[in-house]
Amino acid sequence: MxxxxxxxxxxxxxxxxxxxxxxxxxxxxxxxxxxxxxxxxxxxxxxxxxxxxxxxxxxxxxxxxxxxxxxxxxxxxxxxxxxxxxxxxxxxxxxxxxxxxxxxxxxxxxxxxxxxxxxxxxxxxxxxxxxxxxxxxxxxxxxxxxxxxxxxxxxxxxxxxxxxxxxxxxxxxxxxxxxxxxxxxxxxxxxxxxxxxxxxxxxxxxxxxxxxxxxxxxxxxxxxxHSQDRLVWDKWISGVYWERHGLPRPSEDCIPPHEARIATKLNKHNRPPSENAWVTCRDAFVGLGEPSLRHDIPNHKFQPGARVYPGHTGSPIDEPAKALKAGVHGVPGGENMLAREDDSVRYFSIREAARLQGFDDKYQFPGSWTESMRQLGNAxxxxxxxxxxxxxxxxxxxxxxxxxxx
CATH class of the missing domain: 3.40.50.150 (Vaccinia Virus protein VP39)
Structure with a gap:
């Protein structure tokens, strides 16, 4: 180039x-x-x-x-x-x-x-x-x-x-x-x-x-x-969130405790919040599929090495991601991972991180995963x-x- x-x-x-x-x-x-x-x-x-x-x-x-x-x-x-x-x-x-x-x-x-x-x-x-x-x-x-x-x-x-x-x-x-x-x-x-x-x-x-x-x-x-309350309504009261993604509605015992408390409060009002729902990782990643070592979507390659340890647990797929981090001394750290439904984790691809930050898919990052994630974490x-x-x-x-x- x-x-x-x-x-x-x-x-x-x-x-x-x-x-x-x-x-x-x-x-x-x-x-x-x-x-x-x-x-x-x-x-x-x-x-x-x-x-x-x-x-x-x-x-x-x-x-x-x-x-x-x-x-x-x-x-x-x-x-x-x-x-x-x-x-x-x-x-x-x-x-x-x-x-x-x-x-x-x-x-x-x-x-x-x-x-x-x-x-x-x-x-x-x-x-x-x-x-x-x-x-x-x-x-x-x-x-x-x-x-x-x-x-x-x-x-x-x-x-x-x-x-x-x-x-x-x-x-x-x-x-x-x-x-x-x-x-x-x-x-x-x-x-x-x-x-x-x-x-x-x-x-x-x-x-x-x-x-x-x-x-x-x-x-x-x-x-x-946008609001968390509206996301909870769409997930656990109306169920439109799961319908939109073509998924069966999870059972009641799958509701995370913090969302269960919000759902109880919302049920008393019997009407949805006026704001739009928070946008989740699942919403943001529609159409991408899993990243791989060879992928036809620019910047959507698999990055190995993700693992869980205290304070580093990844972002649940059906919530907005935790804040992307640029890391210290240029090394990405923190929560730049997706927590899958089977409790496994993987790093976000550059393209997924770009979507989390609002860049459309035509906006490309020509650098390495580490450098691109640093830029995105600072954006x-x-x-x-x-x-x-x-x-x-x-x-x-x-x-x-x-x-x-x-």
């Missing part, structure tokens, strides 16, 4: 677009894909990791939907001059590296050299977008990082009050708080579970969302569209990104409609 050209096809700014965006820390493209599906037009996508850049370049060369026109560059975000996008881009998005705050990592927080929150804040300061959305791990909200998260949100709200060289972030926080009433942005933290937004994966994350005050107050944040689920993007688009449209009436 020809050497990828990361910087080709960088398109010019569309200054009349209402949904222009730029993105930092784009990885293999999960957040960018979701926002593209929601109608956003990216003006720049920046990523430092060569393997992730290879993946995007591979799909851009294949003219994959949405990806073919991405202005994606492999570059250190610290070298990007964001001022060229001021007054031309409406949304800044990104997923700053999560390892400094991840339970699965060393959790060194702001002392970790990979902490890139200052760069995310710089992008907001230089562009002055109407909105910004940043995604990170749930570990960001651990008590040990409380002061640092308070500093992040205060700095995002008032990014023009620069942190002085050598200034401790708590000293800077004091200055930010004294001028909080003059902050141009209102910022909110939204803990989310990707399964509640249609991803077949119980992936708990944190969204930090901001809106410029001169536009409007922060609207109601995105509401979940933002496309389904979650699309839900947030749809919310942003509707919010912007409502703002324009109010302005027209006024």
């Amino acid at each position: 020809a050497k990828p050209n990361y910087n080709s096809n960088v398109i010019s700014l569309r200054r009349d677009a209402a949904t222009n965006s730029v993105e930092l820390f784009s990885g293999c493209g999960g957040l960018a894909m979701g926002l593209s599906i929601a109608g956003f037009r990216h003006e720049l996508l920046v990523e430092w990791d060569e393997h992730a850049a290879n993946t995007v370049a591979h799909n851009r060369q294949r003219r994959a939907k949405h990806v073919r026109d991405w202005p994606y560059i492999k570059q250190d975000v610290r070298a990007v001059d964001w001022t060229q996008y001021k007054d031309k881009v409406h949304v800044v998005a990104g997923g700053p590296p999560c390892q400094p705050f991840s339970v699965g990592g060393k959790a060194n927080g702001d002392k970790d050299a990979r902490d890139m929150w200052p760069e995310a804040i710089r992008a907001v300061r230089e562009i002055e977008p109407e909105f910004f959305v940043f995604e990170n791990v749930r570990g960001l909200l651990r008590p040990a990082f409380a002061d640092y998260v308070t500093w992040i949100t205060a700095y995002l709200a008032n990014p023009s009050i620069l942190r002085k060289p050598g200034e401790e972030h708590l000293v800077h926080l004091g200055r930010l708080q004294r001028q909080a009433n003059k902050a141009p942005y209102v910022v909110r933290i939204l803990p989310v579970n990707a399964a509640d937004y249609g991803a077949p994966q119980k992936r708990h994350r944190v969204l930090i969302i901001g809106v410029r005050k001169d536009r409007e107050s922060l609207p109601e944040l995105p509401k979940p569209t 933002v689920p496309v389904q979650l990104a699309s839900a947030v993007g749809t919310w942003l688009s509707k919010t912007m449209e409502n703002r324009k409609r109010i302005q027209r009436v006024a």
Whole structure:
């Protein structure tokens, strides 16, 4: 394969677009894909990791939907001059590296050299977008990082009050708080579970969302569209889940205890929840079949070596998967396995993991299983990104409609 050209096809700014965006820390493209599906037009996508850049370049060369026109560059975000996008881009998005705050990592927080929150804040300061959305791990909200998260949100709200060289972030926080009433942005933290937004994966994350005050107050944040309660209803009350998959309904003694408790509660209401059902592994993998050593579906090869040990038990096939993990030092670990009905386990194929993260089957991963799983474990689920993007688009449209009436 020809050497990828990361910087080709960088398109010019569309200054009349209402949904222009730029993105930092784009990885293999999960957040960018979701926002593209929601109608956003990216003006720049920046990523430092060569393997992730290879993946995007591979799909851009294949003219994959949405990806073919991405202005994606492999570059250190610290070298990007964001001022060229001021007054031309409406949304800044990104997923700053999560390892400094991840339970699965060393959790060194702001002392970790990979902490890139200052760069995310710089992008907001230089562009002055109407909105910004940043995604990170749930570990960001651990008590040990409380002061640092308070500093992040205060700095995002008032990014023009620069942190002085050598200034401790708590000293800077004091200055930010004294001028909080003059902050141009209102910022909110939204803990989310990707399964509640249609991803077949119980992936708990944190969204930090901001809106410029001169536009409007922060609207109601995105509401979940899917629920575990509805999945339990479809499985154990209506039975439509089993019918959809052409399976006999299991006996009552097969109900997992946690679902039995929910079913008892739902039976008292005698009506199904209004949300869609959580999407399960079985739902996500329809049409794939079992992976094998030789398979005609790209990225759907069998990966040997899966085994069960304490804390590493795999994902039940009739539930959303446990969160995909990138692992420590690039080695996938944790729960990247499927637990079959006969109690055996196997690793997810790359294609299965890609479906769990919302990438369609035409989006390919040219690297090894280990490297591809690392990229997927670091990605933002496309389904979650699309839900947030749809919310942003509707919010912007409502703002324009109010302005027209006024």
